[in-house]
Structure formats: C-alpha cells, structure tokens
Amino acid sequence: MKILTIIGARPQFIKAAPLSRKIVETNGITEILVHTGQHFDSNMSDIFFSEMKIPAPTYKLDIHSLGHGAMTGRMLEEIEKIILKEKPDCVLVYGDTNSTLAGALAAKKLHVKVAHIEAGLRSFNMKMPEEVNRILTDRISDFLFCPTESAIKNLKNEGFDYFNCKVIKTGDIMYDALKFFSEYAPSPDEICHTTESKHYALCTIHRAENTDIPERLKAIIEALNEISKQIQVVLPLHPRTKKILESLGIQAHFKIIEPVGYLTMLGLLDNCQFVLTDSGGLQKEAYLKKKYCITMRDETEWVELVENKVNFIAGADKDKIISCFNLIYHKPFNAKEGLYGNGNAAEEIVSNLIGDKQ
Numbered sequence: 051m052k053i054l055t056i057i058g059a060r061p062q063f064i065k066a067a068p069l070s071r072k073i074v075e076t077n078g079i080t081e082i083l084v085h086t087g088q089h090f091d092s093n094m095s096d097i098f099f100s101e102m103k104i105p106a107p108t109y110k111l112d113i114h115s116l117g118h119g120a121m122t123g124r125m126l127e128e129i130e131k132i133i134l135k136e137k138p139d140c141v142l143v144y145g146d147t148n149s150t151l152a153g154a155l156a157a158k159k160l161h162v163k164v165a166h167i168e169a170g171l172r173s174f175n176m177k178m179p180e181e182v183n184r185i186l187t188d189r190i191s192d193f194l195f196c197p198t199e200s201a202i203k204n205l206k207n208e209g210f211d212y213f214n215c216k217v218i219k220t221g222d223i224m225y226d227a228l229k230f231f232s233e234y235a236p237s238p239d240e241i242c243h244t245t246e247s248k249h250y251a252l253c254t255i256h257r258a259e260n261t262d263i264p265e266r267l268k269a270i271i272e273a274l275n276e277i278s279k280q281i282q283v284v285l286p287l288h289p290r291t292k293k294i295l296e297s298l299g300i301q302a303h304f305k306i307i308e309p310v311g312y313l314t315m316l317g318l319l320d321n322c323q324f325v326l327t328d329s330g331g332l333q334k335e336a337y338l339k340k341k342y343c344i345t346m347r348d349e350t351e352w353v354e355l356v357e358n359k360v361n362f363i364a365g366a367d368k369d370k371i372i373s374c375f376n377l378i379y380h381k382p383f384n385a386k387e388g389l390y391g392n393g394n395a396a397e398e399i400v401s402n403l404i405g406d407k408q
C-alpha cells in the first residue's frame with residue numbers, strides 16, 4: 051500500500067512524526083512525504099524533521115507567504131501533479147491548514163482516497179480559515195480519524211452517518227507524539243537557562259483572529275504585561291505575530307524568544323506553572339502535562355477541556371484574561387484522565403488503512 055502524506059505547517063510535522071514512525075515499522079505500507087513549504091524558517095520546519103527523525107520529504111514545494119487563494123491554489127496544482135505521478139492508494143492529511151485542504155481536494159478530484167487525521171473538530175466560527183478548511187476536508191474524506199467523542203458527535207450532527215465514508219475514533223495523535231518524545235525534553239536546569247526563571251507562564255499567540263485585529267492583539271499583550279508583574283511570561287513568538295507586533299509598535303514587557311523545537315517546547319511545558327495560548331495543539335498538551343490553560347480565543351474545538359474546568363476561555367479581553375489568571379494561579383491541577391485516548395492513535399490509524407486495503 052502506498053500512502054502520500056501532505057504536511058506543511060509546524061503542528062503537522064509534530065502529528066506526522068509518530069505516524070511516519072509506525073508506517074516505517076509496518077510491512078506492506080510505504081509513505082511518500084510531501085512538504086508544501088507553508089512553514090519554512092528553520093525553527094518552524096527543519097528543526098522538527100531533525101529532532102523527531104521524520105524522514106526527509108520526497109517532494110518540497112516551497113509554497114508560502116501568500117494569501118489563502120494563491121497559497122491553496124498553487125499547492126493544489128503541484129500536489130495534483132505528484133498524485134498523478136506517484137499513484138498512491140491514499141492521501142493522508144492532518145488538521146486544518148491550507149496544506150490540508152489542498153491535499154484533500156487534489157486527491158478527491160483524482161478519485162484517490164483521502165484520510166483526514168483530526169477529523170470532526172468544529173469551532174462553529176466560520177470566520178476562522180481553519181474552520182473552513184476542516185469542514186471542506188471532512189466532507190470529501192473517505193477515512194475520518196477523530197480524536198474525541200465530541201468530534202464524532204459533530205460529524206453525526208452534520209449527517210456523516212449517511213455519507214459514504216468511515217468515521218473512526220482513534221484518540222489524539224498529538225498524545226502519541228508527547229508520550230514518545232517527552233523523555234528527550236531538556237532538563238529543568240536547561241529550561242531555566244532559556245526562561246531565566248523557575249516560575250513562569252508559557253504563552254503562544256499566532257491565530258489570525260488575534261494577529262489580524264490590532265485591538266485584540268493589543269488587549270492580549272496588555273493582559274500579559276499585567277500578568278508578568280506577578281510571574282515571568284515566556285512567549286516563543288510565531289513569525290506572523292512578530293511581524294505584526296513590530297509593525298504596530300506594540301510593546302511587550304516580558305520574555306520573548308524565537309520559536310523553539312518540539313523537544314524544548316515539551317521541556318517548557320513540563321516546567322511551566324500554566325499556559326496562555328490561542329494554539330489548538332498547545333491546549334491539549336497543557337492538559338496532558340497537567341497544566342491549566344487560558345485560551346485567548348472566543349471558543350475552542352477542544353470542548354472537553356472546558357467541560358472539565360482545566361481550560362478557561364478568555365477571548366482577547368484584557369480583564370477576562372487577568373481574572374482567569376487570578377483563578378488558576380496557585381490552584382492545584384485536577385482533571386479526569388484519558389480525554390484524548392491512550393496515545394496509540396498511530397497504531398489505530400495504520401491498522402484501519404491496512405484493513406481497508408486487504
């Protein structure tokens with residue numbers, strides 16, 4: 051069986067690492083990796099391949115820094131050529147980026163099966179590019195590998211029981227990655243060197259809904275400036291946010307560092323007091339590492355975290371972010387385990403793909 055995997059953005063490299071490893075170990079299945087180039091700085095791309103020992107991509111498309119239409123369109127065109135040449139049995143896509151949609155659409159139009167990992171998630175906010183990408187990708191997928199029960203429910207509500215596709219709950223592939231790579235994370239002493247404090251909050255900001263609206267970005271940074279009077283705030287800064295903060299002249303009075311590799315990120319998570327983020331992946335990782343998370347968005351796809359009171363939705367509201375901080379700072383972490391499966395999603399996915407071929 052031949053699988054063509056499309057990746058291009060940071061979280062997709064992390065998600066692909068455990069599955070690529072599993073595919074290499076499995077007889078009768080080969081993987082060809084296509085890197086669209088969506089993320090291209092070495093600390094947004096190469097570092098993940100070297101640290102996580104992901105095989106080098108066979109195809110590197112170098113498509114990035116474009117508007118949604120041009121980026122998705124150019125990827126679609128190039129991926130189509132690769133599918134025609136390689137004739138895979140299945141195209142595998144992860145998550146909800148423009149690379150995801152381009153891969154799924156190219157495959158479906160050529161009647162090649164599509165497998166979507168992280169299927170069924172919804173924010174119900176159609177202004178998010180991610181929501182559009184994931185809804186369209188789900189609708190044309192043949193295999194919908196869902197991380198959670200709520201993802202399965204979303205698909206049922208949209209009528210997927212009546213579509214010709216397989217909806218399978220696998221648990222979350224990011225848990226596989228976290229379980230496997232945690233032992234390679236840097237020590238607390240090494241982390242302390244990066245953070246310049248033993249007590250710190252870990253933060254990331256990159257979502258368009260925050261970076262593209264100056265008032266939202268300003269309110270978030272003001273809240274972080276306020277929180278940093280009580281605890282060090284450490285922000286590995288996405289290049290998108292960096293460019294916008296600079297252009298708007300917004301001043302952050304806390305510790306900003308360059309984006310880090312996944313192993314350093316796991317070390318930062320292990321040792322932090324809590325997390326503030328608008329990232330999808332980081333919300334789950336905070337829970338898996340038993341840390342509270344303040345989500346600086348108006349909603350989340352990871353509703354089970356909110357229901358279990360480990361994730362607090364604060365939007366881009368300065369006062370709300372600060373009051374969430376007051377609520378969780380010093381509060382011992384307590385949550386039900388197992389919300390994201392048991393870290394063997396890769397095995398589940400591979401056995402379903404192979405089972406279908408036999």
Ligand code: UD1
Nearest residue numbers: 059060061088089090091094115146147148179180289290
């Ligand atoms: C993309 C995804 C988002 C995901 C995020 C993961 C879409 C629509 N969005 O957002 O869902 O959460 O990746 O991090 O696909 N840039 C660099 N260097 C890089 C990467 C990006 O400078 O290595 C710059 C680009 O030039 C561009 C901006 O950052 O100006 C945004 O990049 P883009 O890939 O369009 O979107 P992300 O915000 O990274």
Ligand code: UDP
Nearest residue numbers: 060061286309310311312315329330331332
């Ligand atoms: N991450 C990382 N280095 C960083 C910031 C994030 O390795 O400097 C990891 C993070 O731990 C998580 C993934 O990147 O595994 C999440 O990616 P991101 O926040 O870019 O995208 P999202 O999950 O929101 O789509």
